[in-house]
Amino acid sequence: MSDASMNTSAPAQTGDAGFADFFALLKPRVMTLVVFTALAGLIAAPGGIHPVVGFAAILFIAVGGGASGALNMWWDADIDGIMKRTRRRPVPAGRIGPDEAFGFGMALAGFSVVMLGLATNLLAAGLLAFTIFFYVVIYSMWLKRSTPQNIVIGGAAGAFPPMIGWAAVTGGVAMESVLMFALIFMWTPPHFWALALFMKSDYDDAGVPMLTVTHGRRSTRAHVLVYTLLLAPVALGLGVTAIGGPVYMAVAVILNAMFLKGAWTVWRRNEEIAEGDGYRAEKKLFGLSLYYLFAHFGAIMLEAALAPFGLGGW
Template identity: 70%
Template sequence: MSDATASSIDYSDEASFSDYFALLKPRVMSLVVFTALAGLVVAPVGVHPMVGFCAILFIAVGGGASGALNMWWDSDIDAVMRRTAKRPIPAGRIDRDEALAIGLGLSGFAVVMLGLATNVLAAALLAFTIFFYAVVYSIWLKRSTPQNIVIGGAAGAFPPLIGWVAATGSVSLEAVLMFGLIFMWTPPHFWALALFLKKDYDTAGVPMLTVTHGRRVTRAHIIVYTLLLAPVALWLGFTQIGGPIYLTVAVLANAWFVKGAIDIYQRDETMAEADSYATEKSFFKFSLLYLFVHFLALMGDAGLRGLGVY
């Protein structure tokens, strides 16, 4: 972030609790909590409810710390993008240095407490996730390559893996596939968003694929990654944590997702602008539901398995 941009922000407004909560990116944190919970619940090793609660709490705090560090670094970009201009730092309600201190403090607290509550491997994975999101993605990749969201997507894919490791103390194929599900889902999810927010990224100078290669290439990339995502999602259904609920959901959701990607690919800019990118927005909204139904289905199968139904 440039010093000029930082000095132009007026921090005269007093921050409220909601501002500090917004600094932690609660929407992202909710996805972190849900997928981490799924990883914990579907693991073949049961954990004490209090241990499980603490694990999810500290993973959530770690996710919030990542969000604060991301907002600290990206405050100059946030200030010029319409979608993010009202965030607490560019809006002048929280100082950048304060956000950095909060992010670093919560990071250390979350990692240490998760290690004490569960195991060292889970804590190490949480520490690496925070580092990956704040440094590898936010500081390095986001402003340097159109592949930013492809590589950086790994940060959002770690929570179910951490939840699994918190319960079992080890990594397995199932945990890797849950990671892979989110990792492969991330590019089409964000590229769909970038299709109808291209002007924002243009203004901010962020080298999203839509900015560097155009919307036509982005549409092609969406369909490629969606087609690569489907086998990963289905493969998970044939592991020990899969079951009839998950397989049914995976088949239906991925069929819809692939169809949506094809619809996006077949459009040109004249069509998209005529209906204000309705198809792209619909695909993006379904992509939010996509992860939810997959991980909910995994937990549903785990519940029935625990009841001895199968």
């Protein structure tokens, strides 16, 4: 095991951690996406759910997502301390000790899974438990430092929340929830590779085999385009299911056209051009990718909200 893969280099706890530091362990930005997509799955699911139970389900899914973030920060403290965008996180900065982060994450993981099972059903709890395991063990501990396909395979962890929300209502899995999973799964690679293209040497310095490091930036640009081409039919296919409709389809057509145009622009560029304008196209594509997912799942929820009035769906 390389030095980069040993997480014993994190600074010792300084004892001055506050609420904000423990909240940062939860990766609140990632948690926002988890909550939003899980809520979309819960609202779009047929049959409905009592508002109190639904609120509890989303709360426990959010806590489970936060547990994944805390355990990821515990494991990745060594490389987080090397990369510019992560070196100020609580563990590498020394505000929270590694053991404390691990205990905090494990406690939240156990609490969230048990409480979701009690509030809804065993399938939803099982999916949440598997999501936490997949993100921490399969992605963080194994894939992230061993293969350039880390983002491709590891993206499954971030794709489960709408399936969990759906299962919380129905107690099962359906084509619609699988397609919501697939939408996030196919979106993740171009989203992260666009980021990697303008983060320059961060992943290289940390010894993380991101595609930009192992296969070069030209290959990464091609991969961004290919995965964007594969993403579009998944997004449009979701629009013809029971949870789709004209609002969703309009959003999907417009945003996928924009995303394809952005990916095509990124693919055509070389490193000299990109450096010359400060990676403007790559940053634009990354920014668009953030709006892309929120807009698609927002449209799914809007279709569900309009359905009782006979305005949503086909």
